[in-house]
Amino acid sequence: MKSLASRDYEGWRVSEGKKALFVSVLLLGILGVTIQAQEAKDGDGAKVMTLETLWNEAEVHRDIRALDQLLADKFTFVDIDGSLKNKSEFLDSIKRPPEHLSTVVNESMSAQVYDGIVVVNAVYREKGTINGKPYSRRGRFTDTWIKQSSRWLCTASQSTLIQK
16 A cells, blocks of 8 residues: 555656655746746847837938848838838938938837737837928837847838827
8 A cells, every 4th residue: 555655656656745846846947947938038129129229310310221220121111191111112211301300219118029029119209300490299109020030120110190
């Protein structure tokens, strides 16, 4: 007759104490892997939010090369007026914008991280001049980033003005 203090487990004689220790170690290992996966996801979100800030700087300085490196070949942009642009049309609009940007700053930025995808939502403020007259805008955007060949690229961007 077997005692309650030990049991056979698939041919292994395991005491209840060792079984509890084994289960605890196994659960801690699973928890550790889950935490590492979450940290990697959080790291991806942080990387992409940094790229969002670089995008703002590139747009202010009309740095087409930098923007080209941030955008996927099949990039789609929905502007504040509802117009739709592909990557080349978007880059052309940065070369010859109707306004002169002086600053673009993101606020309340958050990232939702999935396998190989990061979706960023934020509020932005921009200031500049149009036809020599100062303007200030506030809007909300959603950008979708994908990981391709170990690089994060924005594949879709949508921007909406927030009424004052």
